[in-house]
Amino acid sequence: MLLLYMSLTGNVREFVEKTGLKNREIEPTNPFFEVNEDFVIVVPSYEGYINEEVEDFLSYKDNSKFLRGFASSGNLNFDELFCVNAKQLSKKFNKPLFFKFEYSGTDRDVNLFLERLGEIEKGWAKKGERKWELFSLK
Ligand SMILES: Cc1cc2nc3c(=O)[nH]c(=O)nc-3n(C[C@H](O)[C@H](O)[C@H](O)COP(=O)(O)O)c2cc1C
Numbered sequence: 177m178l179l180l181y182m183s184l185t186g187n188v189r190e191f192v193e194k195t196g197l198k199n200r201e202i203e204p205t206n207p208f209f210e211v212n213e214d215f216v217i218v219v220p221s222y223e224g225y226i227n228e229e230v231e232d233f234l235s236y237k238d239n240s241k242f243l244r245g246f247a248s249s250g251n252l253n254f255d256e257l258f259c260v261n262a263k264q265l266s267k268k269f270n271k272p273l274f275f276k277f278e279y280s281g282t283d284r285d286v287n288l289f290l291e292r293l294g295e296i297e298k299g300w301a302k303k304g305e306r307k308w309e310l311f312s313l314k
């Protein structure tokens with residue numbers, strides 16, 4: 177599974193690199209590139225800003241067909257806005273927000289992320305299943 181990510185101050189990039197998985201950055205200045213394999217998108221949270229660029233990427237050619245879900249970095253001090261960008265994207269594109277973490281994540285976060293990504297790859301994680309709702313409701 178390919179990891180696509182956006183990162184304005186480096187935290188998400190650091191997290192993605194810790195996973196050791198194949199990845200590519202969606203640069204806000206150039207979101208128009210084509211992907212032909214399954215991917216998830218890891219985004220930071222900026223009060224809803226930056227979603228336009230993610231949407232530009234997903235609207236490009238057939239990219240959205242390969243979208244399997246979202247993960248997000250945020251800061252819990254933002255309270256109900258914690259990971260707000262990914263919550264909005266998850267709703268709009270009807271794909272699970274399967275993992276949330278703070279900043280660049282801990283080692284435990286990386287392990288949990290990989291575990292849940294494995295479930296997504298096996299097709300176990302369908303939006304609407306109870307355990308996934310737990311992650312997308314916060
Ligand atoms: C101006 C600003 C706005 C932010 N807004 C939010 C927010 O709405 N919700 C949230 O959970 N975190 C918010 N954060 C925290 C960042 O999403 C968090 O630090 C994230 O790890 C940044 O990832 P990046 O370094 O890859 O860009 C904000 C940070 C800044 C500097």
